Amino acid sequence: MQYFLDSADVDIIRTALECWPLDGVTTNPAILARDLPEGQTVAAQLDAIRSLTGSRLLFAQVTSSDTKGMIRDAIKLADFLGDNTSIKIPATPDGFAAMKQLAADGLSITATAVYSTSQALLAAKCGVDYAAPYISHLDNLSLDGPQVAADMAEELRFHGLTQTQILAASFRTAAQVERCIHSGVTAVTVTADMLTTLATHGGTAKECANFDAKWNVRFGKGIAEMI
Numbered sequence: 001m002q003y004f005l006d007s008a009d010v011d012i013i014r015t016a017l018e019c020w021p022l023d024g025v026t027t028n029p030a031i032l033a034r035d036l037p038e039g040q041t042v043a044a045q046l047d048a049i050r051s052l053t054g055s056r057l058l059f060a061q062v063t064s065s066d067t068k069g070m071i072r073d074a075i076k077l078a079d080f081l082g083d084n085t086s087i088k089i090p091a092t093p094d095g096f097a098a099m100k101q102l103a104a105d106g107l108s109i110t111a112t113a114v115y116s117t118s119q120a121l122l123a124a125k126c127g128v129d130y131a132a133p134y135i136s137h138l139d140n141l142s143l144d145g146p147q148v149a150a151d152m153a154e155e156l157r158f159h160g161l162t163q164t165q166i167l168a169a170s171f172r173t174a175a176q177v178e179r180c181i182h183s184g185v186t187a188v189t190v191t192a193d194m195l196t197t198l199a200t201h202g203g204t205a206k207e208c209a210n211f212d213a214k215w216n217v218r219f220g221k222g223i224a225e226m227i
């Protein structure tokens with residue numbers, strides 16, 4: 001199981017990497033446009049994110065929409081970001097042509113904005129490492145996002161395309177994340193707030209309150225002061 005942080009904010013990334021057992025960071029053009037501070041260059045921001053992620057995986061996306069431009073963007077991004085980078089390419093007809101060539105050339109590729117099992121299968125056949133369905137966006141189309149992601153994972157397994165993982169993205173609720181994971185999705189990318197939500201349970205908070213109450217009534221000071 002892999003957990004990624006979906007952010008291009010260096011402060012959020014730094015804190016999240018310290019606190020959570022993350023496998024890397026995902027970005028896309030919209031996230032970079034949102035998180036880039038005024039006066040900062042995209043190159044400097046990506047460089048800072050690369051420094052923070054170290055050997056963890058960093059995902060960065062092409063911005064061209066034609067095959068030739070995507071290939072040029074992908075090669076420049078891969079050169080700039082170095083090892084442990086996966087290049088995100090949208091699952092368009094031009095994108096599939098770029099994925100096929102770039103994966104054959106040995107780059108790690110992620111098919112992104114994947115909405116159907118057909119797109120996931122074609123991306124897998126192109127040799128991508130990840131295919132990323134957008135769960136909330138699927139839900140917004142009156143589809144069942146977690147079920148679509150589960151179907152993609154099942155199709156990949158059924159057809160023996162096991163080099164490609166479903167990387168589910170765009171979550172609004174913990175239930176969406178948990179449904180994906182329970183149904184065979186092996187990678188998710190989430191916000192820092194979602195990580196906190198996933199790690200929080202009222203039952204645990206209640207137990208902690210009970211530990212505190214019982215301990216303090218009897219001892220009145222912390223264990224580190226007593227041993």
Ligand code: E4P
Pocket residue numbers: 006026027028132134136137169170171189
């Ligand atoms: C992942 O890499 C996606 O870009 C991301 O999760 C999209 O999320 P959104 O719902 O914020 O657009």
